[in-house]
Amino acid sequence: MTEITEVPSPFCGIGTDDLAIHIDGVSLKVTANGCAINSPAFEQPITDTAPQINGQTVSLAAAVDKAAELLRNTRQPLIGGCATDVNGMRALLSLADKSGAVVDNVNFTAARRNLLALQDSGWMNTTLAELKNRCDVLLVVGTDLEGFAPRFFERYLWNQEAMFLTDTTAREIIYLGKAPSGNASTSPSGKKATVFPCADADLPDVIAVLSALVRKHPLHAQSVGGIAISDLQAIADKLKAAQYGVICWGAAALAYDHAELTVQGICSIVKDINLQGSRCSGFPLGGREGDQTANQVCGWTTGYPARVNFARGYPEYDPFLFDGQAMLNNDEADVLVWVQAFNINGKPPQTDLPTIVIGRSGMTFDKEPAVFIPVGTPGIDHPGHAYRLDNVVAIRLKKLRDSGLPSTADVLHAIEQAL
C-alpha cells in the first residue's frame, strides 16, 4: 500500500491539489481533504476493463475497428460529452476534423450563458488566488456555492492568512437569489452570510435593478422579486466601498431562458464599478468534468469554444444549431460518439442511433451501446492536464495506479487511424 499526497483533482473544478490518497492495488481511498464530490470520484472502483460490442466482450482492436466502421461513410457524426483531459480533447478534435463531426461539450448549454455574454460585451474577471488574498466582499448570485464546490469557502475565503487582508474572517459574504445549503459560508468567527433570496425567475429583474442602482439611476419601485430596493442599494454601496469586491455566479444554476442577459447584467455591474473608481471582478463558476478543458482546447484548435461542426471541412461555430441533444431530437445526426472519462453517471443521451461510448470504467447502460470502450480516468489512471474553473490555471494530473486502462486519447487516436 502506498500513499500519494498533493494529488490534484479534476472533478470539482476548483483545483484542489492537496488530497492524500492511499493506493492498494487498483483501489483508492481519499485519506485527507476529500469532499462529497472528490472522494467518491476517486474511490469509484474499476468494474470492467474489457471493451464490448453490443454488450459482448471483445478485444480493444475489435472494438476500435467496429467504432471506425460505424463512423465510416456517416453523413453527420456527433461527438458529445467531451469530458476528458487536454490530450483526450486534442484527440477528439482530430477525429472530429477527419470525420466531419459535430463536437458538443456536455456542459455547453450552461457555459453558453457565459459565452454569449462574453462574445457580446466582454467582462472583467479574476482568478482563485486573487480571490483568496484580496476579496473583502463576495456577492454570490443565484447559486449555492457550497453545493457547487463543498470546499470553496474553506480553501479560498476562510484561509487563515491572506496577503492583503488582516482578518479573513471579516470578509463579507452576500447571497442574492439562492440561499446557501449549509454553513460553509459562515466564517470561522461565526459571522453569517447575508442572504436575500428570490425566485430564479426574478433574478433578471433583481440584477437589472442592482445594475441601475450601481449606475445611480433613480428608481420608483420599493422592492423587486421580494427584495427591498434599500437592500439592493446597500449591496451596491458595499461593492463600491470594497477594496476588491467579487461577484460570482454559476451559469449552470441560472437555468432559465435568456440567462445570458443576467450574466451580461452581472458583468456590466462589474465594469461600471471599475469605471466609477473601485476595483471589482467577476468570477464565473464551472470547470466540472472537463468543461473548461473542452472549451480551451477547442478554442486554440479551432478558434471557437466546444460546440462546433466540421462537416464542411472547416470548423463552424453555432451555440444553438450544434446542440447535440437538439440534433438527436431532430434526427440530424447518424452516429453518436460519447466521451466521458470522469463520471460513470454521465451516460450518453438516449437515442436509437448507433452509439460508441468511450467511458469511465464502471459505466452501465439501460441499453447496451454498439461499442463501449472503458478508459482510464485522467488524474487516476494516467497523467494529464485539466483546466480549473478560472480558465487560467491548468493543473497537472498525476497517474496514481497501473490499471492497464487506455486513455481517451489512445482510444480516439486508434479509431482515427482505423478510419
Place this chain on the structure above:
Amino acid sequence: MLIKLTGGTVYDPASGIDGLQQDIFIQDGRIVEAPTDGKPVDKEYDLRGKVVMSGAIDMHTHIGGGKGNIARTLLPEDHRMDPVPRTPITRSGNGHAMPSTYVAGYRYAEMGYTAGFEPAVLPQNARQAHMEMGDIPILDKGGYVMLGSDDFLLRMLTAKKDQKAINDYVAWTLNAAKGIGIKVVNAGGINAFKFNQRKLDLDEKNSHYDVTPRQILQTLARAVKELGITHPLHVHGCNLGVPGNVDTTLNTIQGIDGLPMHLTHIQFHSYGTEGDFKFSSGAAQIAEAINRNKNITADVGQILFGQTVTASGDNMRQHANHKFASPNKWVCMDIECDAGCGVVPFKYRDQNFVNALQWAIGLEIFLLVDDPWRIFLTTDHPNGAPFTSYPHLIRLLMDRSFRNDMLATIHPEAQKMTTLASIDREYTFNEIAIMTRAGAARIIGLKDRGALSAGNWADITVYTENADRQAMFTKPDYVFKDGELVVQNGQVVKVTWGTTHIVKPDYDLSIEKDLQAYFDRYLTMKLGNFKISDDEITEDGRGSLTAHPLRGVA
C-alpha cells in the same frame, strides 16, 4: 540523405555573406560542409537566380498563452471571415487576427518563418502557453517568462532582499515555467492596478509595496545579466499608448545603468504631445537614443491598418484603452497574484489621425535606427497587426516609392506630422535577413539557428526575387525545417514538429524554502504541482526541449 541546394544567392549575415552565389548541403537535418569524399547527392534543388536566407524568426509574437484563447473566444465573427479547410495533410482551423494554433503554424511556415517566441508567459499560465504552442506545427517556439508584477518579487523588493536572492528566484521561475528569457510588462503596473492604481510612472511607488517600476527594471535586468541569460530583459515599458510617453521611454533607457535591455513594441512608447491633436511622433528621439546606447535593442510593434485584437498582459493600460474597443467588447483579468491580461479588439484606420501617425511612427523608427542588429521586425502580433502582414511591412521598408504612395493616402494631418517622406532609406536583403534571422537568433540566444553555416540546423527559406517585395516574401519557393522540405510554392507539403527553446540557469535550492511557504500560505497550487516537468512537453511524442547555453558557459 544528402541534399544539395545549388547556386542560390545567399544572404547569411551571421556568416558575413551578403548576396553570394553558393551551394548549401543538408544532411540529417543540419547544414554540412560540401562533401569531399565523393558521397552522392540524394536530392538536388536548382536555386540559381533565387534568394536564400535562413528560416525567419519572429522574436515577439503572441502565439501561446491564455490571452490568445480569450481573444479567439471573444471574436467568433473574426474567425467566420477566414475559415481554413482541412487538407489531406493539414488540420482545419481559422485565421485572421488570432488564428487557431495549427493555422498559425502553417501560415508562418508558408511565409518562410521557422520559429516564433511568445513574449508574455505568465508563470501561473505557462502550462497553457506550452500546450498551445505544442499544437503549433512546424515552428520552433519558446517563451519569455513574465515577472515584475508578481507579488513574490514585489515582497522581496520591499523586504530589501539582496540581488542574489532575486537571481535565485528568477532562475527558479525560468526553470519551473520553461522559458528562454525574462519579460516585464508595465513593471509593477499590473500589480498596482489590483490596488486600484490606474497609472504608474517610472518613479511612482506601488501603493502597497515600497517599490517603483525603475527599481523593478534595474533589479531584473541585473538578474538576467548575472544569471548569464543571453536574451536581455525584455521590457514592455510604462505608459503604453499614452501621449508624451516618449519621455518615459527615454528615461527608461537612461535609467537602466548600461545593462542590456530589449524594449518591445517601441512604437507604442514613442509618442509626444505636440500639435493640434496633442499627439506627435517621438521616433527621432527614440531612434537617436537607440543609436547612442549600444546596450539597447528594440522591436517595433508596427501597426498596419485593419481589424485586429490587442492581447496584452498590461491590463492597467488595456482597461484605460477599452473605450477604443472595436467591436465594443473587451476582457480584463487579474491573475493569480502573478500578473493579468487585457484583450481589446481594435480596428486601426488610415483616416484616423492617431492611427495614421502611429503607422508613420513605427516606420520612422525602423528607418532611423542605424543598426539592423538592434531593431527587429514585429507587429507585436496581433496587437499592431496580424503576423500575416509581414510581407507588406517588408515592402514598406524596402520600397521607398511604395511607402510614399501609402503615406499619401493616410490622414492629411498625420502626413504633416511625420518626416517619413523625407527618409530615403530602403532596407536591403541583408538588413532584412539580419532583423528577421541572424539578429533575432543572436538576441534570443539560439545557438545553432538563424545562420547557414555548417553545423547549424537546416532552417532555410528560398524566394524568387521579385521587385514587388510583398509578393516575394509572401510566397517562398521552398522552406526547409530541420532539413525537411515543409513548404513548396507557398504551400505546406509536410507537417513536422519543432522544438521548444529554453535556458536552465542554476539557482540555490534554498529559494524553494521561501517559495514553499509562500505557495502554501497564499497561492492555490502546491509548489510541486506548479513546476512544469520535461515530460509535459515531450510526452505526446511531438515535442522536444532544446536548452541553450548561458553566457560564459560552454
